[in-house]
Amino acid sequence: MASISMITNAVRVVLRAVTAAAAGVAAVVMATSQEMSDAFVFGFQMEAKFQYSPSLVFFVIANAVACAYSLLALIVPLESPAARFVLMADVIVSMLLSGAIGAAAAVSDLGKNGNSHAFWQPICGLVETFCQHVGGALISSLVAVILCFLALIYSIYALTKPTSSTESQPQP
Amino acid sequence: MLTRTASWTSHSSMDLEHGSKKHSAAPTAATSTSTILQLRDRFIALQPIVLRASAILATTVAAAVMGLNTQSYTAVVAIIGTKPLMQTFTAKFSDTPAFVYFVTANAIAGAYNLVVLLMRRLILQRRTPSLVVHMLDMVIMVMLATGAATAASMAYLGKNGNLHTRWNPICDKFGSFCSRGGIALVSSFIGVALMLALNLLSAAANASRPNVVGQ
Numbered sequence: 001m002a003s004i005s006m007i008t009n010a011v012r013v014v015l016r017a018v019t020a021a022a023a024g025v026a027a028v029v030m031a032t033s034q035e036m037s038d039a040f041v042f043g044f045q046m047e048a049k050f051q052y053s054p055s056l057v058f059f060v061i062a063n064a065v066a067c068a069y070s071l072l073a074l075i076v077p078l079e080s081p082a083a084r085f086v087l088m089a090d091v092i093v094s095m096l097l098s099g100a101i102g103a104a105a106a107v108s109d110l111g112k113n114g115n116s117h118a119f120w121q122p123i124c125g126l127v128e129t130f131c132q133h134v135g136g137a138l139i140s141s142l143v144a145v146i147l148c149f150l151a152l153i154y155s156i157y158a159l160t161k162p163t164s165s166t167e168s169q170p171q172p
Numbered sequence: 173m174l175t176r177t178a179s180w181t182s183h184s185s186m187d188l189e190h191g192s193k194k195h196s197a198a199p200t201a202a203t204s205t206s207t208i209l210q211l212r213d214r215f216i217a218l219q220p221i222v223l224r225a226s227a228i229l230a231t232t233v234a235a236a237v238m239g240l241n242t243q244s245y246t247a248v249v250a251i252i253g254t255k256p257l258m259q260t261f262t263a264k265f266s267d268t269p270a271f272v273y274f275v276t277a278n279a280i281a282g283a284y285n286l287v288v289l290l291m292r293r294l295i296l297q298r299r300t301p302s303l304v305v306h307m308l309d310m311v312i313m314v315m316l317a318t319g320a321a322t323a324a325s326m327a328y329l330g331k332n333g334n335l336h337t338r339w340n341p342i343c344d345k346f347g348s349f350c351s352r353g354g355i356a357l358v359s360s361f362i363g364v365a366l367m368l369a370l371n372l373l374s375a376a377a378n379a380s381r382p383n384v385v386g387q
Contacts, residue, residue, distance in 0.1 A: 052336040055325040091310065091371060095364075098314050099321030106270045106322045110329070111337070117267040118330070120339040149314075153307070160303075160378065 008158050013074060015151040020070035022144035023097070026137045027063035030056060030104075033133030037126040046123065048130040055103040056134070062100035063141055066148065069093050073151075078158055087159065090152045097145045101138065108134050221289065223370045228285045230363035231316065235278035238323075238356035241265045243349040263346040270326040271353070277319030278360055281312050281367070299378075306374045313367040320360045327353055 030050050037046040050056040069089065076086050111131060114122035124131040244262035251257065265271040288295065288305060295301045331350060333341035343350035 047336065049336075053334060054328060058325075087375070088372065091368075095314055095317040095368075098318045102273075102318040102322035103325035106325045107329070109269065110326075110339075115268065117263065118339070118342050120337075123337050152310075 009078065012078065012151070012154060012158065015147055015154060016070045016074045019144050019147040019151060020067045020074070022140050022147060023063045023070065024067040026141035026144060027060050027067060029133055029140065030060050030063070030137035033130050033137070035127045035130040035133075039126060046126050048123065048127040050134075053107050055107040059100045059104040059137070059141070062096050063137075063144070066093050066097045066144060070148070070151075078155070083155070083159060087152070087155050090148070090155065094145065094148045094152060097141065097148060101141050101145060104134070104138060104141075108138065220370060220373055221292075223366055223373065224285050224289045227363050227366040227370065228282050228289065230359050230366060231278045231282040231285065234356045234360035234363060235275050235282060237352055237359065238265050238271060238278070239275045241271075241349055241352045241356065243346045245345065261345070263342065263349045265353075268326050270322045274319045274323035274356070274360065277315050278363070281316045281363065284308070284312050285367075302374070303378060306371070306378055309367065309371055309374065313364060313371055316360065316364050316367060320357065320364055323353070323357055323360070327357060 034049045035047070037048070039045075050060060073086050073090065076082050108131070110120060110122075111134075112122055112124045114120050242262065242264045244260050246258045246260045248256045249259045265275060288309075295305055327350070329339065329341075330353075331341055331343045333339050
C-alpha cells in the first residue's frame with residue numbers, strides 16, 4: 001500500500017476508539033450490577049449478581065477482551081505487515097462479541113419472561129434494577145459489535161482498494 | 173498461513189499464465205515436477221469446494237437434528253380416588269426461542285452455502301461478486317456463531333439449572349432431548365469452524381490477486 005490518507009486513518013482511529021469505549025462500558029455496567037431483592041419469595045431473599053450465571057460471566061469477559069483488543073488494534077497502523085493479522089483477529093473478536101451478546105440475551109430473556117414449558121419463573125419482577133442494568137449492558141455491547149463490524153469492513157476496504165501509485169500489480 | 177496460501181495461489185496462477193516455461197528443462201525431471209504441480213493445483217482448487225460442502229453438511233445436520241428434536245413422557249400427577257391422573261410432558265425445540273433461532277440460523281447457512289456452491293462458476297469470475305460473496309460469508313458465519321452460542325447457553329441452563337434463580341435442570345427428565353441437542357450443537361460448532369476456514373481462504377484469495385482461485 002502506498003499511502004493511506006489522513007481521513008482513512010482518522011476514521012479507523014475513531015471507529016476503534018468508540019468500539020473500545022462501548023465494549024468497556026458494557027463490561028463495567030454488567031460487572032457492577034448487583035441487587036438484593038426486597039421481597040422474600042419462597043422463603044428466601046433473592047440476590048442477583050452477574051457471577052451467578054455463566055453466560056453473564058462470559059459476556060463480561062468477552063466485552064473486556066473486545067475492549068482491550070480494540071485499544072491494541074488502534075496502535076497498529078494500516079501500512080504495517082501486522083495489519084493482515086489484525087484483520088483476522090478482528091473477525092474472531094467480532095464473532096466472540098456477537099456470541100456473548102447472544103448468550104447473555106438468551107439468559108436475560110429467560111429472566112424477563114421465564115419459560116412455561118420448563119416451569120422456570122421470571123425473576124425481573126423481583127430484581128428490577130438488576131434487569132435494567134443487564135439491559136443497558138446488552139445495548140452498549142450491541143453498539144460495540146456493530147462498530148466492530150464497521151471497523152472490520154472499513155479495514156478490508158482500506159487494505160484492498162487499488163492504490164494510485166505507478167508500481168501497482170500488473171493486471172492479469 | 174495467509175501468506176503461504178497466497179504464495180501458493182500466486183504460484184499456481186503464474187504457472188497457468190506462463191505456460192510451459194518449466195517444461196523446457198530436462199524432460200524426465202520436468203514430468204515429475206509437472207505432475208506434482210498439477211496435483212498441487214488440483215488440491216488448491218478443491219479446497220474451497222470441499223470446505224463449503226462440509227459446511228453445508230454440518231449446518232444441515234445441526235438444523236435437522238435440532239428441528240426434529242422432541243421427547244415426551246407421561247407421569248402420574250395426582251391420584252383421584254383410585255384412578256391415577258396422567259399428564260404428558262413434552263420437550264420440543266420450539267419451546268425456547270434460542271433453539272428456534274439456532275435451527276433458523278443453521279438452515280439459512282446451509283441454504284446459502286448450497287446456493288453459492290452450485291453457482292460458483294457464474295458468480296466468482298469477477299472481482300466484485302467474489303467480494304460480495306466474501307462479505308456475505310462473513311455475515312452468515314457470524315450469524316451461525318451467534319446461534320450456536322445462544323443455544324449453548326440455553327443447553328447449559330437445561331443441563332445444570334441455576335441454583336440462585338431456582339431454575340431446575342431438565343436434562344434428568346428429558347435425557348435423549350438433551351443428548352440430541354448436544355449433537356446438533358457440536359455439529360453447528362464444526363460448521364462455524366469450517367466457515368471460518370473458508371473465510372480465511374477467500375480473504376487470502378481476494379487480497380493477493382484479483383482473479384485467482386480461492387473461493
